[in-house]
Amino acid sequence: MLPPGYAEAAALFADREEPICFGHYHPVHFFGATAPLFLNxxxxxxxxxxxxxxxxxxxxDKGTLELMAAGCDxxxxxxxxxxxQVPDGS
Incomplete structure (x- = not known):
């Protein structure tokens, strides 16, 4: 499955008024220059x-956002x- 782009995310959340929408997809995504912003x-x-x-x-009033990563075992x-034996788990 290809990751969504801004157009797909905007269509998916078209009925929402929130300025930022969070998703769950393992690769990092952050797109949108203006509201709504889409972040995973x-x-x-x-x-x-x-x-x-x-x-x-x-x-x-500043609306700061920072993507980070922390080390973990x-x-x-x-x-x-x-x-x-999770499919695609290797």
Whole structure:
């Protein structure tokens, strides 16, 4: 499945009035120059890098947004994919 673009996200959330919409898709996505903004900070440890991706959003008159990643030990989690034989988990 290809990741959505701005047009697809705008159509999906057309009935919403929020200035920022969060999604769940493992790759990082952030698009939109004006409201609404569409943000998916990425996977929280479910990837082949030992990183937990996150976003810090400060809702104030400045409206700051920062995409970040923190180191994490995800070896046990990834090993469970093998044990459980999760499709596309390798």
């Amino acid at each position: 900070p990425g996977s929280l440890g479910c990837n082949h890098q030992p990183l937990a991706r996150l976003a810090l959003v400060e809702v104030d 995800n070896t046990g989690f990834l090993r469970s994919y093998d044990v459980l």
